[in-house]
Amino acid sequence: MHIADQISQYLLSGLSTGAIYALIGVGFAIIHNSTGIINFAQGEFVMLGGMLTLFFLTALKLPLLVSIILAIAVATLVGIAFERLAIRPMKNASPISLVIITIGGSILIRGIAMLIWGKDTHALPTFSGNDPIQLGEATILPQHLWIFAVTVIVIICSKLYFNYTISGKAMRACAYNSRAAGLVGIDVRRMVLFSFAISAAMGSMAGIIIAPLTMTSYDVGIMLGLKGFCAAIIGGMSSGLGTVFGGIILGVLESLGAGLLSSGYKDAIAFIILLIILLVRPQGLFKKGDTERV
């Protein structure tokens, strides 16, 4: 195979993992924007998506589509419960204590998942077969197309929600200035709850669509969560295109690095990028400096 063909293959698989990172990253951004905290339990919702789908599919013998819907619903409920039980009771806690609580929450969810489902790695069946599709010299699996489609649809839906519905606008208002949002009658606590529900749903979706390709187990959430966090940082914590590009950049660089250098460097690449961004452009790659007008 020519080097150019190889590269196009790496680009394609990079794009699909990038899409996953983007979905997870947007979840990080939504919670960060409405509460000012980084929810390190985000990765566990990704894990829950995959593991719950598997559970409904194999233990309860439900059809794939039903299992997926149930898995997203349950993961969303876990997100809501997490906010109600772990975040809301801490009324005047500083963001840093809340961040530590989310780390504790993630360890708890992971531990429970391990007790219930064990430490084995499982594979989820692909949604529509395993026959590779030829794209020029590169090949792509139908599952990759599912990943692209789901990501694009979710991003478009969230864009429409945040820009054209009153509750989406209210969430943006809370993100920008929660005190002023309260003064126009927005129930800020409800918006925080919403943001956890939406992020959990998005995270679980990401976990479900990637599970057929990468296998799933009780601890996949750590790495996927951190990669999503990288994507959100590159994107400057935007809940839109910034984070999507962040995810894609990360996915493509990772895949090129793994293919051209060595696959052992795959995770290192993501964290080197994260460190460079945090040192050089902590506001993200795409964000212009804020100018204040008084």
Place this chain on the structure above:
Amino acid sequence: MLTIKNINTYYGKVHALKNISIHLKRGEIVTLIGANGAGKTTMLNSISAVTPPAAGQILFDDQDLAGLTPDRIVKLGICQVPEGRQVFKPLSVEDNLELGAYLRYRGREGRGAIRKDLDDMYALFPRLHERRKQAAGTLSGGEQQMLAMGRALMARPRLLLLDEPSMGLAPLVVQEIFRVIEQLRQERGTTVLLVEQNAKAALRMADRGYVLETGKVVLEGIASELLENKEVQRAYLGKDKKEIWEK
């Protein structure tokens, strides 16, 4: 309409309001004047439940506001235009106005009524109509003030709390803002509690006034009488003793 009895509010560890009692009757414009740090903003934030009072009682149409969150206060019909405008800068002007009607969107009211109020706001503030698609952060200070007022009015408040609407604005813009407050009272009968550093302008427009000093009410009365009061003139209207004595 609004009765505040002996409230005490702490801002962090600072005892910002000490046993304050004020009241507003329906349709009145009442102003709170006083120097920086006198507790004017804390007063409004106590009513809006941003910094709820530690003791005392606030009654709005005989309903006790204790224990309510800021959004519930808005639901009762009390809207605050906060100090420093605090518009949602990344959102468009129109989005800001729509968010003012947030609770009405959630209620049973039709979109038509909200749309009509939006047009009313544009009629009241034509500049906002010109800039309705722009991000609120790109507006000038005066326009942001108009937007903040429009946003509050979109909730159809029965009581409007205005916190330093003239702060940092050019005199002409200040005039326009005050003209609108006057117009609101005449056309809608909105009751207004106005906090101002610009004591002269505020007292000229208001029916009654309270003078706050380090968290206490030190004077109260009919606005025109306060305007003539020597102590008020000296402390807040910038006339020095000599001018007053020469009269």
